[in-house]
Amino acid sequence: MIYIKFLHLRQNMCLGHSEADNQHAQWLLEIGAGSTIDNSKMIQVPQSMVCANLNALINRIYPGIGNSRAQDDQYFLDHIILCPRNDQVYDINEAIL
Numbered sequence: 003m004i005y006i007k008f009l010h011l012r013q014n015m016c017l018g019h020s021e022a023d024n025q026h027a028q029w030l031l032e033i034g035a036g037s038t039i040d041n042s043k044m045i046q047v048p049q050s051m052v053c054a055n056l057n058a059l060i061n062r063i064y065p066g067i068g069n070s071r072a073q074d075d076q077y078f079l080d081h082i083i084l085c086p087r088n089d090q091v092y093d094i095n096e097a098i099l
Contacts (some may be wrong), residue, residue: 056097059083067098 015086033045053059063081067073085091 041046056094060094066097 005096029048060083063083083094087096
């Protein structure tokens with residue numbers, strides 16, 4: 003017989019305890035609960051999280067990516083840009099390469 007004990011996360015240890023950290027954590031919880039989603043199913047993203055310039059985003063996530071030094075696999079595991087659509091992934095990969 004196999005026994006399983008469920009453990010529940012009570013505190014997000016990755017977040018700090020500043021007011022900004024608490025507001026961000028609350029925003030993430032609201033997205034999960036759907037309360038920040040309006041009738042058109044759109045998520046309201048804070049302006050501070052919007053990046054309209056692809057090159058600025060790439061330079062922020064992959065600092066020094068343009069130098070001749072090859073990066074190991076762990077570098078790319080630690081530096082990830084997530085996209086909702088494959089065409090966006092393709093565009094970002096093309097810009098980086």
